[in-house]
Amino acid sequence: MEREIRTTSDGSKTLYINDLNENYHSHHGALQEAQHVFIDNGFNLVYDYEINILELGLGTGLNVLVTIDEFMKTDKNHIIHYFTIEKYPVNEEEVRELDYAAIFQKPEMAEINQRIHSCNWNESIEIIPNFFLTKYHCDFFELERIEMPKINLVYFDCFGARVQPDLWEKPIFEMVANKMKMGGLLTTYSSKGSVRRILKELNFNVEKKAGPPGKREMINAIKN
Numbered sequence: 001m002e003r004e005i006r007t008t009s010d011g012s013k014t015l016y017i018n019d020l021n022e023n024y025h026s027h028h029g030a031l032q033e034a035q036h037v038f039i040d041n042g043f044n045l046v047y048d049y050e051i052n053i054l055e056l057g058l059g060t061g062l063n064v065l066v067t068i069d070e071f072m073k074t075d076k077n078h079i080i081h082y083f084t085i086e087k088y089p090v091n092e093e094e095v096r097e098l099d100y101a102a103i104f105q106k107p108e109m110a111e112i113n114q115r116i117h118s119c120n121w122n123e124s125i126e127i128i129p130n131f132f133l134t135k136y137h138c139d140f141f142e143l144e145r146i147e148m149p150k151i152n153l154v155y156f157d158c159f160g161a162r163v164q165p166d167l168w169e170k171p172i173f174e175m176v177a178n179k180m181k182m183g184g185l186l187t188t189y190s191s192k193g194s195v196r197r198i199l200k201e202l203n204f205n206v207e208k209k210a211g212p213p214g215k216r217e218m219i220n221a222i223k224n
Contacts, residue, residue, distance in 0.1 A: 003090075005097045009213075013098045015060055015090070020163045024059050026189070028214030031103055033189065034066045036212035038155045041220055042187040043070055046153050050079045054148070054179060055155040056140055056167075058086035060098055061116045063155055064133065068112060069104055071131055080131045081124070083148050087139050090117065140167060143175045150181035156188035170198050177202045177223060184223045191217035 003015045010029030016022070026033040043053075055063055064082060071080055090098070095117050101110035112127060119125040121137045136146055140158065154176055158167040166172070168190065176186065186199070191208055196219060199206045204221040211218040 003094065005094070012062075012100070012103050015094065015098070020159070022159055022163045025062065026212060026214055028212070030060075030062060031066070033212040033215075034062050037187055037189045037218055038063050038157070039066055039070050041209055041218065042153055042155060042185065043067055045220075046185060048078070048152055050081070051153060052149050052151045053080065053082045053153045053155065054151045054176070055082065055084040056143075056158050056172075056176070058084040058089070058135060059157065060090055060094075060100070061113065062100055063157060064116050064127075065100055065104070065109065065113060068128060068131055069106070069109070072106065072128070076130055078130065081149065082131065082133045083136070083146075083151075084133070085136045085138060085140055085143060085146075087137070089137065092117075140172060141175070143172075143179065148179065150184070151179045152181060152184050154180060154184065154186040156186055156190070161190070161192060168192065168195055170201070173198050173202055177204070180223045182223055186221040186223070187219070189215065189218050191215075191219055195219060 002018045005013055006016045007013050008027050008030045010032045012031035014023050014025040014030040101113045115127050121135050124132045124134045127133050161168040196206045199221045203224045205224055206219060206221045208217045209220055
């Protein structure tokens with residue numbers, strides 16, 4: 001896939017795929033979107049001592065970074081296990097040009113960002129104390145075969161249905177639901193009616209919430 005770096009409205013950068021005419025993040029603000037959807041309406045709503053997070057997919061690594069940034073604001077006495085899937089990883093040059101470490105007010109973020117992208121696949125790596133990252137280099141539909149503990153929190157951050165409609169249909173949500181514990185939270189930037197109906201069919205309690213800048217609504221869904 002041919003990709004180029006673009007700057008979004010909040011000054012943070014994203015990747016753009018020419019062939020798909022698709023950004024990895026909202027052009028209204030990559031950082032704002034990640035913070036609103038996955039932290040304010042995700043991570044900060046889960047209070048378990050041990051939190052297992054599943055992200056589809058890793059992409060530029062921004063969601064991992066904002067989660068670590070938020071985790072570092074806590075007493076860090078709890079434990080995070082972060083699992084993420086990516087079929088087309090970013091390369092070293094893209095990591096440098098995205099320069100995500102610069103958008104955080106923590107000098108250690110440069111090393112943390114480098115560790116996220118350079119650590120081995122299919123291994124649990126302690127990125128910072130009590131924050132463990134496991135990356136899987138595979139297709140989302142291979143999720144079913146991956147063994148992981150029951151998931152408390154899902155960051156459903158696939159490309160939009162316009163370019164990858166199969167990632168917003170029932171089979172993928174069934175696989176995700178099977179990985180989640182009862183009471184687990186799924187959060188996504190999407191607010192599609194078809195997605196809400198699928199999640200309700202899978203016995204989720206679905207709530208429409210205010211979306212990030214440039215988007216009216218998003219979805220939170222609790223597994224019953």
